[in-house]
Amino acid sequence: MSEEIRLDFQRPDRIGFDEAILCARKSDEQLATIMDRVLERGARCLMSRLELGVFARIAPRYLEKLDYDPVSRTAYLNWTPSTLEERPLIAVVSAGSSDMPQAAETIRTLTYLGAPTKQFIDIGVAGLWRLLERVEELRTFPVIVAVAGMDGALPSVLGGLVPGAIICLPTSTGYGVANGGETALHAALASCAPGLTVVNIDNGYGAACAAFRILSMIRQTGTSPLERGPQ
Template sequence: MDLKEILISVKQGHLDIDTALSKLKTLPFEDIGYAKVDHHRSIRNGYPEVIYGEGKTDEQIAGIIEKMMEKGSNILATRIKKETYDYLKNIYPSIQYEELARIIKIENKKIEKVGKGKILVLTGGTCDIPVAEEAYHTAEFLGNDVEKIYDVGVAGIHRLFNNMDKIMSARVIIAVAGMEGALPSVVGGLVDVPVIAVPTSVGYGANFKGLSSLLTMLNSCASGISVVNIDNGFGAGYLASMINKL
């Protein structure tokens, strides 16, 4: 059944709302050749499709945005270069660019605050901020109250303890760190809420471009910690939003 058939069936009473919603979740995507745009992801997952910009041409990104704009979807795209933003700005004047996070946003529908509490983003150091900003803006765009505290790593752990009021009031914590990646373990031992650990590729040679911090986080002895991939601020922000909506 296509969308028109489903709507007619509901109107005629042949299909109940729950069954119709179930069928809508599996409606076909829109095939534009180089991409298959999933307009019904928000029905299945609660959020519209997010565009991953790295590896795509400016024209491909613009084409995907065009199809999503036709449906009135809010647009979030990650790993976007400044040159790509400059190109898109000429087509979509309302576009916003978060340069540190490398994220573009277009708000076609008002973003409602759906989160139940606050998401807090922490970084071990200043060099971790770009990844943390990706997490911050992702979680905020998905309808959450988000705060950030940067440069509170274990090399000067008193800086972390000086922010305990904010840390203890969060519903979900994202801890972003490179080097040896110890920050999530410390935070996980202090709080009673989920901690999402994000390893970054920041560090000297034996850091192996983030592998050392990834392994530290995976081997943490603190309970309640989940780990996303190296430099995956988007994944952390998305997961934090899902947890905060529960």
């Protein structure tokens, strides 16, 4: 077991945030070993794709150190919430409430990293008025994560309306030719809206990390022109 678990505790020094633990396909014994090593160092970690059934089998000695959310399937180990008050600079926009698990994974990851967010739910393009009602507010965010399945139209529409960086998170929401999120992924990759960033299907963690990298540079330089709001 000691050889198959090698945690990267130096990652924050290199890239500014720590390693997350992908729980899918790991045994209960492997997860216990990982948690023991994190706690022994007095460190913290984000655990992703932690299914409710697996969480239910975690030994009681770990539970007081865990903050678990079943919707996003994430857990914070040995994590303390940030007390820094900061206006949210990242918007997480979901086309429909069916995209909540992926949006929740994004928000939980950003919360763990200390990046406040504002969530906009159910403003997909099938009822375009719902998006247009919020577009002026969305224009004030330097970073937007656009979460959409089905035909994946939301990121392209946003890309023609708002100036901030847009990270497309295609989801497996949908049926038929939506094909498990591949149609939304291809729509994002083929979008005529310039400058969109695209992550893999259902990869809320990856979308959050992309948003956090941008936010980290904004924090360092303090040069985001959008923080002043619409002129």
